[in-house]
Amino acid sequence: MENITKKFKHLEKWQGTLASCIRCGYCYEHCPMFKHTGWESDAPRAKIITAFGLLSGQVEASESAADKLFSCFYCKRCEAACSSGVPLTQIFTDAKKDLVEMGLKGPGTTSITTLNCARCLICVGACPHEARFYDGNAIATDPAKCQACGICLEVCPARAAKIENNFGTGRDELIEKASAFLNTHKASKAIIFACNWSYYPGLMASVLPESETKEKNYEILVNMCGGRLDPQLLMAPFLHNAWGIMAAVCPDGECQHEGNLKAKKIIKTLCNTLKSIDINPERVRLVQIPAGDKTLFQAEIDTFVDRLNKLGPIR
Amino acid sequence: MKKIDEPRLRDIVGERNIKTDPSDLYIYGSDSSVHHAMPWAVVKPETILQVQRIMKYANEELIPVIARGGGSGMCGQTVPVQGGIILDMKGMNKILEINLEDVYCRVEPGVIDDDLNLALKQYGVFYPPTPASSRIATIGGEIANNASGVRSVKYGATRDAVLGMKVVLPDGELVSLGAHTRVEASGYQLHKLMVGSEGTLGVVVEAILSFVPIPEFRCMGVANFDSLNDAGHAIGSIMASGAIPSMLELVDSVAIKAVNKTMDLGLKEVAAALIFEADGMVKEAVDYEINKMKKICEKHNGQDIHASYDPKEREKIFMGRKKLFPALSKYDDNLASTALADDMAVPYSKMAEMAGKIHEIARENNIVMTAYGHCGSGCMHTKILMDTKRKDQWDSAKKAITQVYEYVRSVNGTTSAEHGIGLSKAESFKIEKADSLGLLTSIKKALDPNNILNPGKLMQAPENWITATNLRYSVNS
Numbered sequence: 001m002e003n004i005t006k007k008f009k010h011l012e013k014w015q016g017t018l019a020s021c022i023r024c025g026y027c028y029e030h031c032p033m034f035k036h037t038g039w040e041s042d043a044p045r046a047k048i049i050t051a052f053g054l055l056s057g058q059v060e061a062s063e064s065a066a067d068k069l070f071s072c073f074y075c076k077r078c079e080a081a082c083s084s085g086v087p088l089t090q091i092f093t094d095a096k097k098d099l100v101e102m103g104l105k106g107p108g109t110t111s112i113t114t115l116n117c118a119r120c121l122i123c124v125g126a127c128p129h130e131a132r133f134y135d136g137n138a139i140a141t142d143p144a145k146c147q148a149c150g151i152c153l154e155v156c157p158a159r160a161a162k163i164e165n166n167f168g169t170g171r172d173e174l175i176e177k178a179s180a181f182l183n184t185h186k187a188s189k190a191i192i193f194a195c196n197w198s199y200y201p202g203l204m205a206s207v208l209p210e211s212e213t214k215e216k217n218y219e220i221l222v223n224m225c226g227g228r229l230d231p232q233l234l235m236a237p238f239l240h241n242a243w244g245i246m247a248a249v250c251p252d253g254e255c256q257h258e259g260n261l262k263a264k265k266i267i268k269t270l271c272n273t274l275k276s277i278d279i280n281p282e283r284v285r286l287v288q289i290p291a292g293d294k295t296l297f298q299a300e301i302d303t304f305v306d307r308l309n310k311l312g313p314i315r
Numbered sequence: 316m317k318k319i320d321e322p323r324l325r326d327i328v329g330e331r332n333i334k335t336d337p338s339d340l341y342i343y344g345s346d347s348s349v350h351h352a353m354p355w356a357v358v359k360p361e362t363i364l365q366v367q368r369i370m371k372y373a374n375e376e377l378i379p380v381i382a383r384g385g386g387s388g389m390c391g392q393t394v395p396v397q398g399g400i401i402l403d404m405k406g407m408n409k410i411l412e413i414n415l416e417d418v419y420c421r422v423e424p425g426v427i428d429d430d431l432n433l434a435l436k437q438y439g440v441f442y443p444p445t446p447a448s449s450r451i452a453t454i455g456g457e458i459a460n461n462a463s464g465v466r467s468v469k470y471g472a473t474r475d476a477v478l479g480m481k482v483v484l485p486d487g488e489l490v491s492l493g494a495h496t497r498v499e500a501s502g503y504q505l506h507k508l509m510v511g512s513e514g515t516l517g518v519v520v521e522a523i524l525s526f527v528p529i530p531e532f533r534c535m536g537v538a539n540f541d542s543l544n545d546a547g548h549a550i551g552s553i554m555a556s557g558a559i560p561s562m563l564e565l566v567d568s569v570a571i572k573a574v575n576k577t578m579d580l581g582l583k584e585v586a587a588a589l590i591f592e593a594d595g596m597v598k599e600a601v602d603y604e605i606n607k608m609k610k611i612c613e614k615h616n617g618q619d620i621h622a623s624y625d626p627k628e629r630e631k632i633f634m635g636r637k638k639l640f641p642a643l644s645k646y647d648d649n650l651a652s653t654a655l656a657d658d659m660a661v662p663y664s665k666m667a668e669m670a671g672k673i674h675e676i677a678r679e680n681n682i683v684m685t686a687y688g689h690c691g692s693g694c695m696h697t698k699i700l701m702d703t704k705r706k707d708q709w710d711s712a713k714k715a716i717t718q719v720y721e722y723v724r725s726v727n728g729t730t731s732a733e734h735g736i737g738l739s740k741a742e743s744f745k746i747e748k749a750d751s752l753g754l755l756t757s758i759k760k761a762l763d764p765n766n767i768l769n770p771g772k773l774m775q776a777p778e779n780w781i782t783a784t785n786l787r788y789s790v791n792s
């Protein structure tokens with residue numbers, strides 16, 4: 001066992017903390033990855049169990065074990081909610097450092113660079129976590145530093161930055177979810193894009209009877225960080241007869257990735273575009289929600305839907 | 316280890332609903348208990364038919380099957396001691412019907428308790444058994460454990476709220492037990508037999524549950540005590556007085572310190588505190604109950620007694636209680652909170668003595684233990700806080716646990732009030748139920764002749780819980 005612990009020289013210091021996680025699973029409800037796949041092995045508790053397994057030698061440092069630790073959006077909701085005080089993402093990061101030294105690096109949710117990269121270095125400057133760099137040959141990502149915020153994806157003009165495992169939060173997945181909702185709900189009017197910090201989901205993992213949901217007039221879709229909103233995504237609902245879209249992001253100064261500032265710019269541009277084609281820009285709204293403020297979030301949605309009701313459908 | 320017919324399982328549940336990679340299996344080998352053992356496969360059925368087909372296959376091949384909900388069981392109920400297939404029931408997560416006219420709801424077993432209550436809330440009703448772990452516990456797991464919670468003192472445990480259910484038997488047969496009605500006297504109450512059966516008799520695939528109106532008024536009070544003994548006597552007196560609390564919780568000094576450390580609730584660090592609540596549709600009636608409880612606390616030297624209708628104030632007190640078990644890990648940086656000897660029940664008159672006894676036994680064995688729980692229903696929780704790396708601490712814990720259970724049985728208490736038996740409480744359970752063990756075994760045999768459903772638990776569990784499985788901690792030898 002000592003030999004194994006030595007291999008995990010960053011993770012080793014967390015041995016005591018790993019024991020103090022009581023494995024209650026209270027972190028599940030906070031994890032967008034668990035909610036997307038429904039597999040416990042994607043939940044924060046599972047990563048703690050895996051870290052313990054690696055450190056104790058009970059789990060082989062395989063690609064699939066490593067993939068669990070490389071998959072995290074660093075929203076840190078699990079650790080904010082953990083009353084055992086386990087600093088989960090710090091543990092994941094240290095485990096990642098050791099795994100990288102062993103030659104394992106995911107991808108998990110780490111952003112990668114595809115061949116059409118023009119090496120313009122925009123992503124290197126834009127990465128809030130100093131994870132992207134030029135390695136003398138190509139643009140690379142330090143998997144231990146990457147927090148999967150996706151800012152690089154949105155700034156890349158060549159669309160060469162990519163997160164392979166989006167857990168339902170990728171652009172295409174969101175467009176598909178939005179159109180599925182708009183096409184199957186007669187009363188549907190709006191799509192609300194919410195970053196994972198501003199939206200505290202009510203229902204955790206269960207499905208309501210159809211009778212309860214058929215009158216729903218809006219759908220909330222989690223897009224992780226506001227910085228990942230792009231015009232294509234924001235316009236997509238309008239192609240499926242949405243009356244409007246709202247985006248919820250963190251308040252100024254509170255976004256770990258400064259994605260809220262990017263969202264502001266994108267929404268502004270979008271409003272101008274709408275104006276130019278004679279669509280009332282009030283159909284697009286950006287709101288700032290402090291983490292976990294459910295009441296404010298709901299109030300903003302209600303106000304927005306009221307406004308849309310007054311505006312009516314787009315003709 | 317038996318060879319699993321993976322293609323057959325894939326065929327039943329579909330490619331995306333099976334995991335066989337060792338790194339996934341390792342994760343599903345543990346729950347909130349101290350135990351760990353490796354399963355052979357994890358499958359996530361989405362329909363009753365899939366559950367039936369899995370059971371049929373497992374029964375033919377004599378492969379153990381362990382149903383799993385949230386995996387928040389505290390005594391190793393879902394830990395596959397003999398290997399086998401984990402049935403992750405969270406894939407069956409639909410709330411099927413909320414019937415306001417006939418006052419029941421119908422749900423699949425993987426529905427999370429909090430989710431159900433959120434869905435019911437808009438109709439002004441709630442499902443009351445709700446354990447502290449309601450954010451992760453599934454209805455199936457609650458049924459299989461007969462879970463109960465802070466409000467069970469007034470509204471009853473899971474057993475009282477289950478009207479009926481559909482169950483897949485080990486041979487794959489589907490049966491409907493119980494009824495959609497409030498009362499039933501048509502033969503053996505087989506649905507109630509399933510309650511608390513810990514996944515050893517059948518797989519619950521649908522449940523019919525009753526609900527009750529959310530009261531208009533809720534008032535919560537707190538009383539501090541300089542001695543655990545006084546607090547214990549106050550509990551006994553409140554329950555004997557005919558008062559109807561909707562919550563009556565005890566927290567001791569260890570628990571208060573831990574909650575303060577994690578949640579900054581500013582609770583006064585006294586020897587013990589009682590949290591009490593009354594609810595109802597008429598304020599005068601609630602006032603009446605609260606005043607009665609306040610007076611009794613006063614009589615037993617309670618201090619700083621106050622009560623509030625303010626939802627914010629109530630939420631603050633309640634959150635502290637809800638997060639108590641995880642918070643206990645913060646009591647001391649070198650000590651981890653372990654789920655051991657965690658939920659006895661004793662007669663009301665023994666509450667005070669029991670709380671004292673827990674601390675006495677802890678001192679004797681040089682470990683830290685805490686006393687808290689849903690004392691209004693006779694339930695007393697403890698947790699053992701120890702340095703899990705040290706083997707001598709495990710030996711002390713084992714000794715302490717044996718002593719606690721000996722005491723509990725000596726005063727006509729019971730080994731588990733709500734968390735179940737699983738592996739870690741089996742030793743005491745077997746002594747407590749010595750004269751009915753034969754009967755329990757016959758029932759198990761009649762329903763599961765091949766012993767494939769969660770084998771090695773309850774009366775089949777190994778005598779020594781420490782060696783029953785790997786412990787999920789690194790223990791230095």
Ligand SMILES: Cc1cc2nc3c(=O)[nH]c(=O)nc-3n(C[C@H](O)[C@H](O)[C@H](O)COP(=O)(O)OP(=O)(O)OC[C@H]3O[C@@H](n4cnc5c(N)ncnc54)[C@H](O)[C@@H]3O)c2cc1C
Pocket residue numbers: 023024025346347381382383384385386387388389392393404424445446447448451452453454455456457458459460461462463464465512513514515517518519520640641733734769
């Ligand atoms: C922090 C914390 C606090 C807790 N507080 C309480 C409390 O206040 N009150 C309380 O009662 N418990 C409490 N518990 C214990 C536990 O959460 C509950 O007993 C809960 O009911 C377990 O539900 P689960 O879905 O997690 O079940 P699991 O742990 O997944 O399973 C428990 C048992 O149910 C069986 N099972 C699961 N689903 C099915 C099914 N569909 N059919 C047949 N069998 C099935 C399993 O085989 C196993 O034997 C607490 C646990 C934790 C970690």
